[in-house]
Amino acid sequence: MSPLRSVGEPEALFESRKFFVISQEMEFPDGRNETWEYVEQKGWGGVRICALTDKNELIFVREYRGAAGRHILRLPTGALEENENPLFAARRELEEEAGFWAVNAELICEQKSTAGYLRVRGIIYTCMLFGLQATSTNRDAGEQDMEVLLIPLNEAYRMVDDCEIENEGTVCAILWLKKYLRDECHS
Structure with a gap:
């Protein structure tokens, strides 16, 4: 054909x-x-952030999303600046949205997003951040109502399994994190 x-x-x-x-x-x-x-x-891609605390909690944010018409639970995310290193972007976005700086960052996955009706020009990078230090947030005007939640990692896995998280990027990132952590433990 x-x-x-x-x-x-x-x-x-x-x-x-x-x-x-x-x-x-x-x-x-x-x-x-x-x-x-x-x-x-528009833009150069973005980052999805799996930030793990020393207590094995995953950092989430809850914020209003206009397309959904309500508040949704999701992992911190953000857009890449031109020529920006994705691990630096992940650290920057985590600090802006959740008020944590990460000492350590690892790349979990790179994905080209090309769904039926949406195309992202760049790559979406899923990053794991750890060695977190509390700082302060630096949110954009539209992010002022954002709420930060710390959810135990096993609870986040359960929430994905039970379809309690509706943001598909967050679901994908948590599944990639689970695989990454499993593979790291066996290598």
Whole structure:
């Protein structure tokens, strides 16, 4: 079967501060054409942060998310600055959102996010941070209502297993953390 191919250049239908809405004409192997639309996030990727305390607790934040229309529980996350090291970005974002600085940081996973309707231009890095030191937060205006929660790691695993965490990035990061920690213990 011959592959899909794009016909012409993608067209930006709308541009906001954080994303574009793109239209792309595609040609199927049988010769039919169809227009696809998707959202393309601006920027250079981002970080998901699995920050573990000395008591084996995972740091979560609860904040209002406009797309969900309510507060959701998630791991700290953030956007990469241009040419920024993802481990430094993870440390920076953890301090900004949760008020902790990490002495140690390890990369767990790199993922290119290309779902059906959302494309992130860069890589999403999942990082494990530990050796935490309490500092103070430096939140953006839209993050002022953020609540920090410390949840025991085994409880976080249970919450994923019981579908109590609805943020898919958080679920993926916790599963990758679980695998990473299991593999590290056996190596």
